[in-house]
Amino acid sequence: MDKIRASLLKKSVATKIERRGKILSLSCLALIIVVVFLIFYFVASRGLATFFENHINLWQFLSGTQWNPGTTGTNGQPAVGALPMIVGSFLITILSALIATPFAIGTAVFMTEISPKRGAQILRPVTELLVGIPSVVYGFIGLQVVVPFVRNTFGGSGYGILSGTFVLFVMILPTVTSMSADALNAVPRYYREASLALGATRWQTIYKVVLRAAIPGMLTAIVFGMARAFGEALAVQMVIGNATLLPQNLVSPASTLTSILTMGIGNTVMGSLQNNALWSLAMILLLMSLVFNLVIRYIGRKGKLNNER
Amino acid sequence: MNAKRADKLATGILYFVAGLVVLILVALLGYILVQGVPEISWHFLTSPALAFEAGGGIGIQLFNSFYLLFLALLISLPISLGAGIYLNEYAPQNTLTGLVRTTIEILSSLPSVVVGLFGYLFFVVQFKLGFSILSGAFALTVFNLPILTRSIEEALANIDDNQREAGYALGLSRWETVTKIVVPAALPSIITGVVLSAGRIFGEAAALIYTAGQSAPALNFSDWNPFNISSPLSPMRPAETLAVHIWKINSEGIMPDAKAVSAGASAVLIIAVLLFNFLARWLGKRLYKHLTAE
Amino acid sequence: MKKSRVIQLLGLILIGVLVGFGYHNRTQTNAGESITAVGSTALQPLVEAAGEQYSTEHTGVFINVQGGGSGTGLSQIQSGAVAIGNSDIFAEEQSGIDASKLKDHRVAVVGIAPIINKKTGVTNLTKAQLIKIFTGKITNWKAVGGKNLPIVLINRAQGSGTRKTFESYALDGRKSADSQEQDSSGLARSIVASTPGAISYVAFSYLDSSVATVTVDGVKPTEANVRNNHWKIWSYEHLYTGLHPNQLTNKFINYILSTAVQKKLVKQLGYISVHDMQVQRSATGKISTVK
Numbered sequence: 001m002d003k004i005r006a007s008l009l010k011k012s013v014a015t016k017i018e019r020r021g022k023i024l025s026l027s028c029l030a031l032i033i034v035v036v037f038l039i040f041y042f043v044a045s046r047g048l049a050t051f052f053e054n055h056i057n058l059w060q061f062l063s064g065t066q067w068n069p070g071t072t073g074t075n076g077q078p079a080v081g082a083l084p085m086i087v088g089s090f091l092i093t094i095l096s097a098l099i100a101t102p103f104a105i106g107t108a109v110f111m112t113e114i115s116p117k118r119g120a121q122i123l124r125p126v127t128e129l130l131v132g133i134p135s136v137v138y139g140f141i142g143l144q145v146v147v148p149f150v151r152n153t154f155g156g157s158g159y160g161i162l163s164g165t166f167v168l169f170v171m172i173l174p175t176v177t178s179m180s181a182d183a184l185n186a187v188p189r190y191y192r193e194a195s196l197a198l199g200a201t202r203w204q205t206i207y208k209v210v211l212r213a214a215i216p217g218m219l220t221a222i223v224f225g226m227a228r229a230f231g232e233a234l235a236v237q238m239v240i241g242n243a244t245l246l247p248q249n250l251v252s253p254a255s256t257l258t259s260i261l262t263m264g265i266g267n268t269v270m271g272s273l274q275n276n277a278l279w280s281l282a283m284i285l286l287l288m289s290l291v292f293n294l295v296i297r298y299i300g301r302k303g304k305l306n307n308e309r
Numbered sequence: 310m311n312a313k314r315a316d317k318l319a320t321g322i323l324y325f326v327a328g329l330v331v332l333i334l335v336a337l338l339g340y341i342l343v344q345g346v347p348e349i350s351w352h353f354l355t356s357p358a359l360a361f362e363a364g365g366g367i368g369i370q371l372f373n374s375f376y377l378l379f380l381a382l383l384i385s386l387p388i389s390l391g392a393g394i395y396l397n398e399y400a401p402q403n404t405l406t407g408l409v410r411t412t413i414e415i416l417s418s419l420p421s422v423v424v425g426l427f428g429y430l431f432f433v434v435q436f437k438l439g440f441s442i443l444s445g446a447f448a449l450t451v452f453n454l455p456i457l458t459r460s461i462e463e464a465l466a467n468i469d470d471n472q473r474e475a476g477y478a479l480g481l482s483r484w485e486t487v488t489k490i491v492v493p494a495a496l497p498s499i500i501t502g503v504v505l506s507a508g509r510i511f512g513e514a515a516a517l518i519y520t521a522g523q524s525a526p527a528l529n530f531s532d533w534n535p536f537n538i539s540s541p542l543s544p545m546r547p548a549e550t551l552a553v554h555i556w557k558i559n560s561e562g563i564m565p566d567a568k569a570v571s572a573g574a575s576a577v578l579i580i581a582v583l584l585f586n587f588l589a590r591w592l593g594k595r596l597y598k599h600l601t602a603e
Numbered sequence: 604m605k606k607s608r609v610i611q612l613l614g615l616i617l618i619g620v621l622v623g624f625g626y627h628n629r630t631q632t633n634a635g636e637s638i639t640a641v642g643s644t645a646l647q648p649l650v651e652a653a654g655e656q657y658s659t660e661h662t663g664v665f666i667n668v669q670g671g672g673s674g675t676g677l678s679q680i681q682s683g684a685v686a687i688g689n690s691d692i693f694a695e696e697q698s699g700i701d702a703s704k705l706k707d708h709r710v711a712v713v714g715i716a717p718i719i720n721k722k723t724g725v726t727n728l729t730k731a732q733l734i735k736i737f738t739g740k741i742t743n744w745k746a747v748g749g750k751n752l753p754i755v756l757i758n759r760a761q762g763s764g765t766r767k768t769f770e771s772y773a774l775d776g777r778k779s780a781d782s783q784e785q786d787s788s789g790l791a792r793s794i795v796a797s798t799p800g801a802i803s804y805v806a807f808s809y810l811d812s813s814v815a816t817v818t819v820d821g822v823k824p825t826e827a828n829v830r831n832n833h834w835k836i837w838s839y840e841h842l843y844t845g846l847h848p849n850q851l852t853n854k855f856i857n858y859i860l861s862t863a864v865q866k867k868l869v870k871q872l873g874y875i876s877v878h879d880m881q882v883q884r885s886a887t888g889k890i891s892t893v894k
Contacts, residue, residue, distance in 0.1 A: 015482065018484045021482075022395075032392050035454065126335065136559060141337065170333060201313060202320070245781050267672045267760060285423070290415055440669050524647075524651055
């Protein structure tokens with residue numbers, strides 16, 4: 001009796017495996033979260049030092065237009081105005097996403113709806129290959145091809161937001177395209193069948209049914225593209241000119257948060273104002289990508305609701 | 310405009326857009342290959358780099374790239390597989406999970422230079438690993454985890470619930486269902502994710518400059534004992550990868566043939582990614598057949 | 604199921620044995636026999652090449668050289684994380700560094716020359732003109748006798764050693780105007796080579812036929828002119844150590860300073876040997892002749 005009772009009350013082998021598996025997978029996730037928080041803590045502890053240890057006014061930091069930490073600006077305070085970089089980063093990210101989105105979605109629709117065969121044979125391998133090209137190489141092609149092109153067509157020295165936008169456009173295109181294609185592929189087949197059965201043309205099906213159903217997925221694709229554009233350093237740094245000036249127009253030399261961060265970090269000493277100010281730029285970068293994510297999530301949720309109605 | 314005309318027009322536009330994108334991408338690839346392929350020779354692929362004379366190769370850098378990729382995947386794949394499984398199979402759909410997802414997405418948008426500096430202060434200085442392959446592999450893991458986790462989660466989510474229900478019906482626990490049915494079924498898309506992230510690792514420079522270092526000391530290719538510092542397998546030696554090498558010779562290189570070396574190295578990098586793609590896909594197909602009995 | 608378990612176990616044991624075997628047979632290297640030098644990317648090629656030569660002459664010694672920038676080098680040597688910090692500038696010039704806790708070893712000299720795009724049509728500038736160009740007062744090459752082309756300034760990154768030297772000795776301590784910046788010599792050179800009207804400055808070792816140099820007040824940027832200080836825009840390359848460096852560090856630095864390295868390697872890499880200098884310069888910029 002006791003034996004049976006014991007075996008009934010004891011956890012079965014399957015339950016044990018189940019528990020072990022659950023704990024194992026949860027600890028993997030926990031590890032990632034720990035890493036994220038470590039980085040957050042690490043960036044924040046250095047980035048906030050600018051304001052707490054060096055007593056820089058936050059508003060001054062965000063709205064100032066002079067950047068030369070270590071020297072004093074016209075107002076007698078250290079010149080740590082990050083506005084030119086913030087504007088530069090925003091402009092370049094939004095512009096490149098704006099240009100890349102129609103191309104990427106068009107190509108993704110072509111790959112999934114119009115000619116899946118050619119999509120699988122040519123487009124997919126090519127896009128996946130492009131992800132592996134180091135950003136340095138993109139930068140150099142930008143320097144050799146895009147900058148002279150911009151200089152001859154739009155004037156100026158060729159270095160500036162526009163050249164950066166073109167380079168980033170090509171860089172994020174493969175990512176956005178393949179992710180959008182995934183989103184379109186995830187739309188159930190019977191949506192299309194139902195629409196075609198109602199007499200809709202292929203374009204009507206794509207435009208009114210498939211694209212709408214895939215909106216959240218495509219938005220994520222765009223966010224990922226924007227995130228990559230936002231954090232890209234080496235390629236942009238080569239073509240944007242890295243002048244810490246507010247961009248006058250799209251062909252005047254400008255700078256982004258990442259380009260100034262990458263250039264300056266090796267030349268400053270840990271713990272000095274110059275170094276802390278650069279970490280503050282990294283912190284802005286982090287906060288801005290947070291905002292991006294939240295906004296897009298919000299839009300994505302709205303899009304979903306509209307679909308289901 | 311009637312629906313048929315609109316359909317024709319839209320199809321035409323889509324053809325045009327897709328064609329244009331293909332054109333851009335192929336032109337880009339062609340540009341790199343045309344410039345670089347003439348520089349590639351057996352000597353170039355196998356000999357060590359020279360600092361200030363012409364005629365250096367990329368042998369050590371090429372090996373370093375592959376070794377680092379291997380180590381980074383060895384660390385990051387199990388972790389992101391576990392995290393992906395938890396997120397897709399176990400995690401309740403609530404605000405906390407949403408928050409976790411957002412955190413991971415933010416991690417993936419971190420500029421790689423920040424990851425590199427974090428790796429420098431954390432692994433190189435704090436853990437005293439020095440400029441080494443191991444530090445580089447850890448930094449790449451940080452960089453790779455969010456992308457890989459996301460793609461694995463997505464791959465799992467695309468598996469039909471019927472498969473899971475079949476597993477439960479057979480009396481399998483959730484964990485067994487996931488490991489024995491869902492993961493094997495999702496294998497092709499998981500492998501695509503791995504290939505994509507491997508490509509990014511292969512081309513990553515900024516995160517490695519401060520962790521794996523930017524010098525490639527001569528290796529003794531007859532010594533495969535990982536505990537010797539000049540052994541190719543030693544995880545504690547500094548290791549400049551191909552992408553870092555391209556960056557370095559373009560920014561501070563003083564060898565007379567810097568341009569040729571950089572063009573050749575870029576072409577080699579692309580060809581390596583291509584080969585890696587094919588290999589991974591072939592392996593994935595075999596594994597898929599083996600595991601799903603198809 | 605069981606069979607696969609056995610195979611897995613055997614595999615694990617095999618790996619364990621292999622690792623143990625490798626650990627047992629490893630070449631015993633003394634921990635003190637390896638040093639790390641970090642910092643200036645401009646000095647990296649020299650230290651790297653010298654380190655490689657040193658290792659081939661003294662087996663078992665390993666010299667690990669990394670870049671990262673002068674600031675990184677100085678902050679790492681200050682925190683004691685590395686044996687040598689490479690720097691383009693005096694520790695006194697870098698804010699956040701306590702120079703009295705560091706020992707300076709000057710191992711080479713680099714001359715820095717203004718470079719311009721070949722199509723500007725200018726071969727000589729006076730120092731006053733150079734200052735006006737870099738402070739943004741002159742914006743067209745026409746004003747200094749060249750073609751009617753707008754001047755495109757390419758500066759080096761804020762805080763970089765080359766820029767500090769250039770501002771101190773070419774611009775007499777003036778800050779250059781906000782403009783485009785690049786953080787590496789190779790990039791600055793290739794941008795000047797391809798951009799009409801561009802001007803920048805690089806170390807002598809980066810000069811090549813893709814760009815043109817100018818004489819300043821009629822003085823040519825040559826090694827001979829740097830040695831006797833007729834060409835004023837030059838700086839030392841420093842290896843910084845703590846006040847009491849270990850034996851290997853001392854030996855290695857003496858090796859770099861030896862005539863063998865200074866006469867051959869230093870020249871091959873395009874630096875100027877410290878032994879050839881007829882003048883020396885202090886951290887505050889004071890010039891004195893070497894006896």
